[in-house]
Amino acid sequence: MLYVNDQEKAALFWSDTMGFHIVSRQDLGNGMKWIEIAPAKESATTIVLHSKEAVRKMAPELNLGAPSLMFFVDSAEALRNDLAKKGLTVGQIMQRPGGKIFNFCDNEGNYFAVMERPS
Numbered sequence: 206m207l208y209v210n211d212q213e214k215a216a217l218f219w220s221d222t223m224g225f226h227i228v229s230r231q232d233l234g235n236g237m238k239w240i241e242i243a244p245a246k247e248s249a250t251t252i253v254l255h256s257k258e259a260v261r262k263m264a265p266e267l268n269l270g271a272p273s274l275m276f277f278v279d280s281a282e283a284l285r286n287d288l289a290k291k292g293l294t295v296g297q298i299m300q301r302p303g304g305k306i307f308n309f310c311d312n313e314g315n316y317f318a319v320m321e322r323p324s
Contacts (some may be wrong), residue, residue, distance in 0.1 A: 206252070206253045206254075206255050207252050207253070207255070207271065207272065207315075208255050208256070208257040208260055208269040209254050209255070209256065209257060209313055210256075210257055210258075210313055211313075212238060212240050212254050212255070214312060215240075215254050215311070215312065216240045216242065218311055218312040219242045219252075219254070219274070219311075220242065220243065221298060222288075222291055222312075222321075223244075223254070224243075224244075224249075224294070225242045225243060225244055225252075226242065226243050226245065226246050226248075227241070227242055227253065228241040228242060228251055229241045235259075236256070236259050236261075236262075237255075237256065237259045239253055239254075239255070240253070240254040241253050241254075242254065244276065248320050252274075257260055257269045261271075266298070271310075271313075271315035271316070271317075273318075274317050274318070274321070275318040275320055276317065276318070276319050276320070277319075277320055277322060278319055278320070278321055279321065280321060281298055281304075281306065281307055281319055281320065281321035282298060282305070282321075285298055285307050285309075285319070286320060288309050289298040290302050293309050293310060294309065294310035295302055295307060295308070295309045295310075296308040296309070301320075303320065303322070303323075304321045304322045304323045305321040306318060306319065306320045306321075307318065307319055
């Protein structure tokens with residue numbers, strides 16, 4: 206789960222900017238809604254966007270910080286260049302033993318990592 210300040214803006218960021226797919230939208234009642242996104246239509250892994258405000262009211266003890274997520278891609282350079290052209294904050298590509306890696310910032314200031322696995 207990714208707790209966000211504005212679910213609709215976050216959904217637009219992940220779908221329009223990052224190319225993710227909206228898997229489902231559900232109204233859970235009491236001000237709660239569920240927006241499920243995935244990097245591909247047939248992806249086994251999905252992310253649910255939840256409202257920080259709504260979750261804080263229901264479970265104030267939860268850590269609502271951004272999770273540490275890493276996404277894997279075929280070309281780190283191509284994605285980094287695309288995100289930079291779209292105006293996102295992106296880090297420099299670094300070569301690590303596991304492959305090329307960089308980070309990017311979403312529309313709410315959360316950072317995520319991207320890694321290209323060596324072929």
